[in-house]
Amino acid sequence: MSKSKGEKPSKPYPEFPLFAHASGRWCKKINGKFHYFGPWRDHEAALARYLEQVDYLKAGRKPPNPEAKGLRLWGLCNVFCETQDYKLSVGEIVRSTHQDYVETCERIVKFFGRDTIVEHLQAADFQQLREEMAKTLGLRTIGNEINRIRIVLKYAYDEGLIAHPVRFGNQFKRPPKSALRRQKQAKGPQMFTVEQARELIRRATPPMRAMLLLAANCGFGNNDCASLTFQYLDLKGGWHTLPRPKTGIERRCPLWPETVAAIEAYLPRRPNPQHEEDQDLVFITKYGLRYVRDSENAVSKEFAKIRGFAGTKGTFYWMRHTFETIGGESRDQVAVDHIMGHAKETMATEYREWIGPERLESVVSFVREWLYPVPRIVVLP
DNA sequence: GGCGTCTCAACGTGATCTTC
DNA sequence: GAAGATCACGTTGAGACGCC
Numbered sequence: 001m002s003k004s005k006g007e008k009p010s011k012p013y014p015e016f017p018l019f020a021h022a023s024g025r026w027c028k029k030i031n032g033k034f035h036y037f038g039p040w041r042d043h044e045a046a047l048a049r050y051l052e053q054v055d056y057l058k059a060g061r062k063p064p065n066p067e068a069k070g071l072r073l074w075g076l077c078n079v080f081c082e083t084q085d086y087k088l089s090v091g092e093i094v095r096s097t098h099q100d101y102v103e104t105c106e107r108i109v110k111f112f113g114r115d116t117i118v119e120h121l122q123a124a125d126f127q128q129l130r131e132e133m134a135k136t137l138g139l140r141t142i143g144n145e146i147n148r149i150r151i152v153l154k155y156a157y158d159e160g161l162i163a164h165p166v167r168f169g170n171q172f173k174r175p176p177k178s179a180l181r182r183q184k185q186a187k188g189p190q191m192f193t194v195e196q197a198r199e200l201i202r203r204a205t206p207p208m209r210a211m212l213l214l215a216a217n218c219g220f221g222n223n224d225c226a227s228l229t230f231q232y233l234d235l236k237g238g239w240h241t242l243p244r245p246k247t248g249i250e251r252r253c254p255l256w257p258e259t260v261a262a263i264e265a266y267l268p269r270r271p272n273p274q275h276e277e278d279q280d281l282v283f284i285t286k287y288g289l290r291y292v293r294d295s296e297n298a299v300s301k302e303f304a305k306i307r308g309f310a311g312t313k314g315t316f317y318w319m320r321h322t323f324e325t326i327g328g329e330s331r332d333q334v335a336v337d338h339i340m341g342h343a344k345e346t347m348a349t350e351y352r353e354w355i356g357p358e359r360l361e362s363v364v365s366f367v368r369e370w371l372y373p374v375p376r377i378v379v380l381p
Numbered sequence: 382g383g384c385g386t387c388t389c390a391a392c393g394t395g396a397t398c399t400t401c
Numbered sequence: 402g403a404a405g406a407t408c409a410c411g412t413t414g415a416g417a418c419g420c421c
Contacts, residue, residue, distance in 0.1 A: 100389095147386070150385095150386080151386075154386090223392095286401095301394095317392065
């Protein structure tokens with residue numbers, strides 16, 4: 001028995017994406033397979049359905065059933081983001097973390113589709129998402145993103161928005177530490193040779209020379225330099241006692257004569273700070289601002305110029321890596337960690353009350369001899 | 382002690398605007 | 402015109418804490 005479908009219609013307009021299939025329906029071939037979107041008699045409804053489903057079909061996923069009941073992905077993301085808005089407003093999280101969550105929500109809505117029922121997501125869906133992320137993101141970033149995606153979907157279960165936890169599958173986990181280590185090794189060492197370090201210091205502007213010497217001498221990073229205040233700097237005694245801004249970990253370090261001299265050479269040229277709260281900062285940009293601010297890192301940018309002159313690659317932070325590596329050769333890792341401001345919460349650090357200054361001096365002298373070797377006088381017998 | 386979860390901060394870059 | 406500031410976005414490293 002054949003149904004009469006009438007005369008096969010032509011496209012209502014040239015850009016219309018579907019074609020009239022002999023079965024009486026509007027059709028489109030996607031990924032090598034024919035999909036049907038409605039009868040000839042209602043081309044607008046067929047087009048609307050096509051537009052709803054095309055992204056899912058192109059991605060090789062099943063489009064959601066509009067009649068299906070359950071929490072939709074966009075609904076979950078809205079509620080989750082409202083919670084994060086609140087956390088941001090009361091200071092529980094910072095702006096960058098809030099932004100990370102918003103972008104994670106945007107990513108899963110874009111990939112899975114806004115109308116996807118959360119409880120319909122399966123391990124295979126997450127595997128596809130991971131493969132998609134792997135096309136553009138590094139291992140570390142994929143791990144962090146996977147983390148946040150799991151947080152969003154865990155939130156749905158914790159809040160009672162879905163009856164069962166989402167199954168992510170065995171593949172949708174942070175990359176193992178071994179893989180992260182392999183990727184790091186593949187990139188090669190991120191430190192300067194002694195010739196590169198000397199050339200960078202030699203070619204630097206006065207403030208950058210002082211900052212580079214602080215990095216080589218004390219393992220300072222960009223923000224350490226930008227946050228250093230006179231309160232924590234004893235040029236006469238030759239010590240700094242700046243706690244690490246990132247962690248608040250206490251640390252102190254003896255300064256080389258070269259470092260003291262570079263800071264003293266810079267200070268007469270130090271511009272006046274624009275803002276009252278920056279009065280005590282040692283390093284100020286030529287426009288009177290602090291070097292590292294919310295969306296600006298003038299240390300990185302100024303270093304990039306010097307790096308160009310010196311004909312080397314790397315970042316300012318590599319000098320910190322260099323200190324850690326060369327300092328480690330002194331065989332007193334505890335003293336190196338203290339100077340670096342690393343918090344290693346072991347029982348030993350719990351019981352250790354202090355580290356003698358001679359141990360810190362020994363480490364920085366070791367690095368200094370690497371950078372500025374003293375000619376040895378050999379006394380012949 | 383090891384690992385997973387959650388969070389935060391630092392680093393890096395490019396386009397565009399502003400100031401000197 | 403050059404240098405620095407601003408904005409936006411992406412990437413990476415690491416600490417705190419809880420659970421097994």
